[in-house]
Amino acid sequence: MKNEVVIVDYGVGNVQSIRFALNRLGWEGVLTSDVTTIENAKHVIFPGVGHAEVAAKQLSASGLDHVLKQLTQPVLGICLGMQLMCTSSEEGDTKGLGLFDLEIKRFESGLKVPCVGWNRLEDLKSPLFAGLEARNHVYFVHSFYAPLSAQTIAVANYGQPYSAALQNDNFFAVQFHPERSGEVGERILKNFLNL
Amino acid sequence: MIAKRIIPCLDILAGRTVKGVNFVGLKDAGDPVVLASMYSDKGADELVFLDISATEEQRDAFEPLVYEVAKTLSIPFTVGGGIKSVEKVGRLLHQGVDKVSINSSAVMNPDLVSQISKVYGSQCLVVAIDAKFEQGDWWVYTTGGKKKTKLKLLTWAKECEERGAGEILFTSMDHDGTKAGFANTILSELSQSLSIPIIASGGAGTIQDFIDVFSKGKADAALAASVFHFEEIEIKPLKQELASAHIPVRL
Numbered sequence: 001m002k003n004e005v006v007i008v009d010y011g012v013g014n015v016q017s018i019r020f021a022l023n024r025l026g027w028e029g030v031l032t033s034d035v036t037t038i039e040n041a042k043h044v045i046f047p048g049v050g051h052a053e054v055a056a057k058q059l060s061a062s063g064l065d066h067v068l069k070q071l072t073q074p075v076l077g078i079c080l081g082m083q084l085m086c087t088s089s090e091e092g093d094t095k096g097l098g099l100f101d102l103e104i105k106r107f108e109s110g111l112k113v114p115c116v117g118w119n120r121l122e123d124l125k126s127p128l129f130a131g132l133e134a135r136n137h138v139y140f141v142h143s144f145y146a147p148l149s150a151q152t153i154a155v156a157n158y159g160q161p162y163s164a165a166l167q168n169d170n171f172f173a174v175q176f177h178p179e180r181s182g183e184v185g186e187r188i189l190k191n192f193l194n195l
Numbered sequence: 196m197i198a199k200r201i202i203p204c205l206d207i208l209a210g211r212t213v214k215g216v217n218f219v220g221l222k223d224a225g226d227p228v229v230l231a232s233m234y235s236d237k238g239a240d241e242l243v244f245l246d247i248s249a250t251e252e253q254r255d256a257f258e259p260l261v262y263e264v265a266k267t268l269s270i271p272f273t274v275g276g277g278i279k280s281v282e283k284v285g286r287l288l289h290q291g292v293d294k295v296s297i298n299s300s301a302v303m304n305p306d307l308v309s310q311i312s313k314v315y316g317s318q319c320l321v322v323a324i325d326a327k328f329e330q331g332d333w334w335v336y337t338t339g340g341k342k343k344t345k346l347k348l349l350t351w352a353k354e355c356e357e358r359g360a361g362e363i364l365f366t367s368m369d370h371d372g373t374k375a376g377f378a379n380t381i382l383s384e385l386s387q388s389l390s391i392p393i394i395a396s397g398g399a400g401t402i403q404d405f406i407d408v409f410s411k412g413k414a415d416a417a418l419a420a421s422v423f424h425f426e427e428i429e430i431k432p433l434k435q436e437l438a439s440a441h442i443p444v445r446l
Contacts, residue, residue, distance in 0.1 A: 014288040014289065014291075014293075014315070014319075016291040017265060017272075020265055020266045020291050021269065023266070024266075024269070049315075049318060050316035051316065109390070111390075112391060112415060113391070114317060114318055116197075116392045117199075117240070117392070117415065118198040118240055118445040119196070119197045137198060137445040139271055140197070141361070157196065158197060179269075180269065181269070181270075182235070183269070185269065
């Protein structure tokens with residue numbers, strides 16, 4: 001039987017590319033909103049694309065916001081998932097889970113927004129990035145960003161330095177898409193699954 | 196700094212790659228799954244598949260194919276061609292596609308741009324625009340460049356941005372197929388009047404053309420087909436030359 005990893009299903013976005021990436025690594029991504037399955041999983045992935053306010057509403061409607069906060073196993077937020085794990089977001093004036101003590105901000109004017117494409121990771125500070133070198137490229141698509149903080153474990157630069165990844169105990173989060181970031185992204189997913 | 200992207204584009208007809216894909220040493224150059232992973236290994240930053248099927252029977256082969264490619268590929272994957280509804284976008288995303296590209300259907304129904312971006316987010320929506328320079332301005336064409344519209348390029352591009360397009364893929368019909376370089380003047384104007392990324396298409400012939408489209412044309416990404424399919428330009432050496440010309444790329 002394949003190793004299983006739970007992907008939290010709260011009705012937003014497209015998780016097929018995450019499941020495909022997990023399959024390529026020999027894992028099965030189980031999409032579920034079942035509380036017991038999520039609580040008993042060895043690893044939990046918290047995805048998200050689209051609008052923060054809409055996603056946050058669906059998350060609280062599902063009741064999974066409380067479940068997520070209590071988890072003790074490794075959890076990985078991806079993209080909007082990461083933003084929802086912060087205290088709040090300027091996008092629709094949204095309240096987040098508060099797992100990271102950060103306010104999500106919009107990129108200032110003068111920059112192309114959304115920020116789309118491959119950018120370098122710097123200042124890598126977590127087992128999530130084991131075996132990787134700084135300046136490796138990963139794929140980003142986002143209009144809002146998390147500023148730097150003590151919980152920053154990787155930095156990217158777009159107009160200014162910001163958090164490309166965050167960690168607080170068992171909670172990990174990446175702003176970029178490891179599932180679409182070539183070998184570098186696969187290494188990051190593998191590192192997470194080995195935690 | 197975000198890297199400038201190099202994007203090969205593959206034309207798909209009835210589930211097979213067409214338009215002169217010709218790789219030495221490749222057993223099945225028509226198999227899109229084989230080609231997709233080859234381009235990914237060669238350093239492509241993203242791939243675009245364009246469904247050029249004319250009939251519904253031909254189109255039926257597209258979704259299963261897209262699923263197979265998305266399964267294999269670890270870089271972003273965009274598909275376009277014949278997308279007319281939000282439902283179709285949902286189906287394609289469910290096959291593992293990251294972005295969709297719409298062209299004529301957006302012109303015929305601009306509200307489609309708003310609807311897709313509202314339901315699935317701007318990050319998954321590329322609006323492709325084909326235009327031609329005539330009587331002192333750039334005019335938008337649809338239906339594979341067959342039908343002239345009353346829309347001006349800059350006005351239409353701006354409207355797409357306002358309606359929630361995440362990126363604009365601009366093809367200059369005057370430059371497409373000439374291999375004489377991209378439409379850098381209008382590209383730079385487009386890039387500076389919009390605040391979403393611009394993908395340049397049409398005219399790639401030499402490595403210098405790519406250097407120019409980023410430095411003079413201010414494009415965020417460059418898309419090409421035949422120069423890659425016929426191995427006239429290899430992606431890795433291209434990116435090395437771009438890096439030597441101080442253009443940020445992913446090596």
